[in-house]
Amino acid sequence: MESPSLLEMRGIAKRFGDVQANDGVDLTLKCGDILGLLGENGAGKTTLMNILFGVYAADAGRIAIDGRIAHIRNSADALAHGVGMVHQHFHLIPRLTVLENMMVGQSGRGLRLDRGFALGRMREIERSFGLRLPPDARVGDLTIGEQQRLEIIKALARGARILILDEPTAALTPQEAEGLFMALRAMAGQRMGVIFISHKLHEILAVTTRVVIMQQGRVVAETANDDTVSKKRLAELMTGHEITPPSKVPTTPGRVRLRIENLQTRGGARPSLKGVCLEVRGGEILGIAGVSGNGQAELADVIAGVLPASGGTLEINGTKVFRFTPREVQALEAGRIPEDRMGTGLVTSLPLRSCMVLSRIRERRFSRWGFLKHRAIGRFADQQIRSFGIRAAGNHVRTGTLSGGNLQKALLARELAWEPTLLLAAQPTRGLDVAAARFVHQRFLDLRGRDGAIVLISEDLEEIFALSDRIAVMFEGRVMDVLDIRAATVAKVGLLMAGVREAA
Amino acid sequence: MNEILSQVFQVGFFAAVIRIATPLVFGTLGELFAERAGVLNLGIEGIMMLAAMAGFSTAFFTGSLWLGVLAAVLTGVMAGALMGLLTVSLGLSQHVSGIGLTLLCSGLSFFFYRLIFGQPSSLPKISSFEPLALPGLADIPVLGPILFNQFALVYLAMAIVPAAAFVLYQTPWGLNLRAVGENPHAAYSAGVSVTAMRYQALLVSGALMGLAGAFLCMAQYNAYTFGVISGRGWVCIALIVFGQWNPWKSAAGSILFACIDALQLRLQASSAVHLPYQVFLMLPFVLTIVGMALVSRNALAPAALLKPFRKEAR
Numbered sequence: 001m002e003s004p005s006l007l008e009m010r011g012i013a014k015r016f017g018d019v020q021a022n023d024g025v026d027l028t029l030k031c032g033d034i035l036g037l038l039g040e041n042g043a044g045k046t047t048l049m050n051i052l053f054g055v056y057a058a059d060a061g062r063i064a065i066d067g068r069i070a071h072i073r074n075s076a077d078a079l080a081h082g083v084g085m086v087h088q089h090f091h092l093i094p095r096l097t098v099l100e101n102m103m104v105g106q107s108g109r110g111l112r113l114d115r116g117f118a119l120g121r122m123r124e125i126e127r128s129f130g131l132r133l134p135p136d137a138r139v140g141d142l143t144i145g146e147q148q149r150l151e152i153i154k155a156l157a158r159g160a161r162i163l164i165l166d167e168p169t170a171a172l173t174p175q176e177a178e179g180l181f182m183a184l185r186a187m188a189g190q191r192m193g194v195i196f197i198s199h200k201l202h203e204i205l206a207v208t209t210r211v212v213i214m215q216q217g218r219v220v221a222e223t224a225n226d227d228t229v230s231k232k233r234l235a236e237l238m239t240g241h242e243i244t245p246p247s248k249v250p251t252t253p254g255r256v257r258l259r260i261e262n263l264q265t266r267g268g269a270r271p272s273l274k275g276v277c278l279e280v281r282g283g284e285i286l287g288i289a290g291v292s293g294n295g296q297a298e299l300a301d302v303i304a305g306v307l308p309a310s311g312g313t314l315e316i317n318g319t320k321v322f323r324f325t326p327r328e329v330q331a332l333e334a335g336r337i338p339e340d341r342m343g344t345g346l347v348t349s350l351p352l353r354s355c356m357v358l359s360r361i362r363e364r365r366f367s368r369w370g371f372l373k374h375r376a377i378g379r380f381a382d383q384q385i386r387s388f389g390i391r392a393a394g395n396h397v398r399t400g401t402l403s404g405g406n407l408q409k410a411l412l413a414r415e416l417a418w419e420p421t422l423l424l425a426a427q428p429t430r431g432l433d434v435a436a437a438r439f440v441h442q443r444f445l446d447l448r449g450r451d452g453a454i455v456l457i458s459e460d461l462e463e464i465f466a467l468s469d470r471i472a473v474m475f476e477g478r479v480m481d482v483l484d485i486r487a488a489t490v491a492k493v494g495l496l497m498a499g500v501r502e503a504a
Numbered sequence: 505m506n507e508i509l510s511q512v513f514q515v516g517f518f519a520a521v522i523r524i525a526t527p528l529v530f531g532t533l534g535e536l537f538a539e540r541a542g543v544l545n546l547g548i549e550g551i552m553m554l555a556a557m558a559g560f561s562t563a564f565f566t567g568s569l570w571l572g573v574l575a576a577v578l579t580g581v582m583a584g585a586l587m588g589l590l591t592v593s594l595g596l597s598q599h600v601s602g603i604g605l606t607l608l609c610s611g612l613s614f615f616f617y618r619l620i621f622g623q624p625s626s627l628p629k630i631s632s633f634e635p636l637a638l639p640g641l642a643d644i645p646v647l648g649p650i651l652f653n654q655f656a657l658v659y660l661a662m663a664i665v666p667a668a669a670f671v672l673y674q675t676p677w678g679l680n681l682r683a684v685g686e687n688p689h690a691a692y693s694a695g696v697s698v699t700a701m702r703y704q705a706l707l708v709s710g711a712l713m714g715l716a717g718a719f720l721c722m723a724q725y726n727a728y729t730f731g732v733i734s735g736r737g738w739v740c741i742a743l744i745v746f747g748q749w750n751p752w753k754s755a756a757g758s759i760l761f762a763c764i765d766a767l768q769l770r771l772q773a774s775s776a777v778h779l780p781y782q783v784f785l786m787l788p789f790v791l792t793i794v795g796m797a798l799v800s801r802n803a804l805a806p807a808a809l810l811k812p813f814r815k816e817a818r
Binding site: 075076101106 | 691696804
């Protein structure tokens with residue numbers, strides 16, 4: 001017997017300025033479905049889900065839930081129709097407790113908050129789906145995985161039967177992701193419907209029952225997740241052409257480019273480093289894995305000269321300095337791709353050409369006697385825009401108008417233009433689609449082939465495994481272990497990420 | 505020295521502290537509701553001024569003090585709605601809107617006062633609120649005269665502190681309000697209307713500021729002057745930081761400030777200390793700054809304070 005449709009979206013359209021984000025999208029979800037929603041950046045997945053959740057109003061189209069037309073004007077309507085959403089960026093209030101977060105937007109008993117009811121719902125959800133949390137813990141003290149669990153519990157407590165998850169595994173350890181998948185399967189088993197957005201193809205293959213692929217605001221393909229579907233097939237459907245994995249040729253490690261011994265920082269608002277030791281040589285990519293917030297960002301900032309160290313030594317290309325300034329780091333032939341490309345990487349309100357020379361503006365070819373050489377800067381920017389294939393209307397456009405992938409290319413173009421011998425890259429492909437990520441990866445491997453050393457900090461294990469020669473895993477401000485790529489497995493790295501060291 | 509101490513620490517002194525603290529408690533709690541919802545209401549100084557004027561004029565012409573209080577509250581509510589229009593609906597800068605609102609409201613209060621009363625040779629006066637001794641309670645030694653032989657509005661202020669704490673921490677409305685001030689996107693996705701919550705907070709905020717203005721010109725004084733507020737609104741904003749956005753602590757801060765203010769008044773009047781009176785006038789403000797510097801170093805403002813909420817922001 002055909003199972004009834006839980007959700008039907010028909011002819012959904014939404015326009016943002018010049019961009020047609022959704023262009024007549026049809027989507028069907030049945031009870032017990034875990035639907036994978038795939039697509040490149042800007043394909044319109046998140047827009048579609050935000051329309052379903054009432055964040056955006058669709059320009060055209062209709063939504064039916066349980067066969068009845070549903071008018072969803074805001075998230076309260078969506079919740080009332082049983083639609084719950086776990087956003088990519090959590091919608092939680094760190095200063096409140098788990099239970100208080102559960103009670104936001106809920107009616108009380110008489111005048112007062114209804115703690116008993118919320119606690120009861122938490123117990124029911126624990127029984128049905130195996131999801132539990134301490135009700136009185138402060139949300140700010142929970143791990144990323146626990147915060148995500150809270151988001152799911154919140155949605156379930158509001159009676160969600162359709163659960164939308166927008167890139168839910170971006171910051172989870174492989175084991176945490178597996179736990180999430182088990183909960184999702186339990187939901188599907190209880191005739192709920194799940195929509196799962198992810199860029200990680202292996203996860204789509206592992207957990208979904210059907211896959212819908214979007215491109216430029218339309219659904220271009222839909223397939224049941226059976227034996228005929230592979231990662232390669234999905235990538236082709238997504239980009240419209242074949243994606244070859246970057247080729248990694250063997251190199252022989254050269255001289256030491258970066259040496260860190262017993263590096264420490266004082267904590268305070270940020271996690272502290274508690275004695276980090278690492279070494280990276282030319283022709284080598286050192287991957288640094290870890291759940292976010294375990295000191296990776298701080299390590300990158302210390303090496304870049306942004307965050308002062310309180311102890312230990314740091315040596316870049318043979319020069320030993322206790323504390324660098326960002327300018328000194330550059331002078332030592334080190335480039336940097338910061339995690340926050342819009343914040344610390346580029347100045348979004350400046351024209352693209354200015355951003356392209358930002359860190360090298362003092363060079364004679366770009367400025368003289370304190371005056372900018374606009375023509376030289378423009379010529380340089382044009383050349384970089386061409387060679388990196390940055391899609392922009394010209395070198396004069398405001399940097400902030402570029403898409404995520406193009407922003408990252410611009411940053412890469414700037415940092416690689418000077419042939420750094422050491423490149424520090426933090427989350428270089430976060431939020432980038434397959435093609436853009438592939439481009440970044442190839443540039444990294446090119447630099448490695450030219451005897452450059454790369455420190456690759458990433459939460460994406462697939463990326464770490466595809467590029468690294470060695471993998472260092474960080475946990476609570478320490479390097480748990482450094483594994484050779486030939487000896488590393490996802491399971492091993494995952495355990496280390498959770499702070500578990502295997503007994504020798 | 506003994507002479508000063510005996511002059512200062514009398515029952516009358518503490519009764520004065522409570523009186524001086526009352527408008528600060530109203531203003532501080534008013535500002536607190538707005539800030540916990542994520543809106544810095546810098547219109548406070550002007551709102552208090554305009555509400556005081558409206559309240560005084562109403563009382564002057566109707567002869568009813570309570571109608572005056574009502575007029576002051578309604579004026580505050582309207583000013584709060586205007587602040588909501590600027591910062592919530594239009595999403596303008598809260599700093600600029602607040603300062604603009606203060607300038608507008610103080611301008612309006614001078615304008616209407618002149619329009620209504622012209623330039624009289626003697627200050628128009630009303631017969632202000634009389635202290636209301638609470639039967640039974642007022643006879644308790646020491647505490648009675650300090651706490652329970654006060655104006656009706658003082659009792660209202662005393663009741664409003666626990667009420668505010670209850671509403672903020674024990675009711676769904678209060679939780680939603682705090683959620684909107686911490687993370688409006690989280691509140692929105694839990695089905696809370698951020699716009700409605702912030703408007704409601706600003707209306708409550710304006711009403712309480714109106715009470716502060718009413719108290720000043722109808723209980724503390726019996727006339728309206730252009731200097732009737734004289735910076736008390738700004739002090740309230742500092743007191744919230746001092747009180748770390750908590751109603752109890754902010755009320756305690758108001759009482760502390762009132763203590764210093766009452767003390768400097770006594771010192772001015774006493775013959776024991778010979779200093780220019782301006783030094784005494786300065787005292788509460790200097791101590792406010794010192795107190796702020798000490799306490800507010802690790803103050804935690806509501807996380808979404810000053811941030812307009814845009815549902816469709818991409």
